Amino acid sequence: MTTRPPRRVVAVLLVALLAQACAGNISVKQKIDQADRVAFESLRLFQTMESGAYHANAPWPTAAQHQQIGAKLSQAYTLVIDVATAGLQLQTGVPASQQLITEIALLGQLVGDLLELARAAPPPIVAQASQAQTDTRALIVTVTGGK
Amino acid sequence: MLNLPVILGLVQALAPLVVGGVVGVQHVVAAIQSVRPDLEVDDDLRALIAEALVAKAEADRAAAGDDVRH
Numbered sequence: 350m351t352t353r354p355p356r357r358v359v360a361v362l363l364v365a366l367l368a369q370a371c372a373g374n375i376s377v378k379q380k381i382d383q384a385d386r387v388a389f390e391s392l393r394l395f396q397t398m399e400s401g402a403y404h405a406n407a408p409w410p411t412a413a414q415h416q417q418i419g420a421k422l423s424q425a426y427t428l429v430i431d432v433a434t435a436g437l438q439l440q441t442g443v444p445a446s447q448q449l450i451t452e453i454a455l456l457g458q459l460v461g462d463l464l465e466l467a468r469a470a471p472p473p474i475v476a477q478a479s480q481a482q483t484d485t486r487a488l489i490v491t492v493t494g495g496k
Numbered sequence: 497m498l499n500l501p502v503i504l505g506l507v508q509a510l511a512p513l514v515v516g517g518v519v520g521v522q523h524v525v526a527a528i529q530s531v532r533p534d535l536e537v538d539d540d541l542r543a544l545i546a547e548a549l550v551a552k553a554e555a556d557r558a559a560a561g562d563d564v565r566h
């Protein structure tokens with residue numbers, strides 16, 4: 350014959366588990382919030398530096414490169430938000446949707462392209478392009494939990 | 497909970513209207529508060545919203561080839 354624990358003990362344990370789960374979710378959401386802002390601000394700093402060089406008539410970027418960078422940044426801004434928003438809505442244990450996987454792949458490709466386009470830029474701009482890639486990857490890892 | 501990505505998503509959706517001069521940043525803030533009445537828009541968030549609007553607008557202008565050198 351088995352002994353059942355008192356109902357009150359079970360209730361307290363359930364509440365504790367629920368509180369822990371909620372605390373965990375809040376923490377993940379806060380991390381996504383934070384990573385989203387860091388990624389956005391990193392891309393924005395790269396954009397400001399690139400645009401400054403363009404308007405200062407520096408050899409880099411050319412008009413064509415500036416146009417390409419603008420197009421990729423515009424997409425990246427949208428995807429940084431879309432990926433983070435999807436991450437906020439992900440349920441524990443539920444796999445990411447095909448759309449989110451596609452968006453993550455595209456975002457990774459875009460920041461890689463931005464770094465390639467910045468290869469001929471002055472070192473501080475290259476460094477910022479690299480930082481933007483790092484910060485965007487950090488957002489992706491936060492959203493996917495490293496999977 | 498701030499849910500910054502959701503707010504930035506709203507900002508980006510409204511960005512073309514801001515660029516077109518239809519609405520200003522204060523209208524965007526009001527729109528956000530209408531869907532998130534719990535949200536207190538402090539100076540830091542207001543600055544981020546303005547920055548997000550400018551960033552997207554500048555990127556789109558460059559992408560269209562409309563950003564001529566000074």
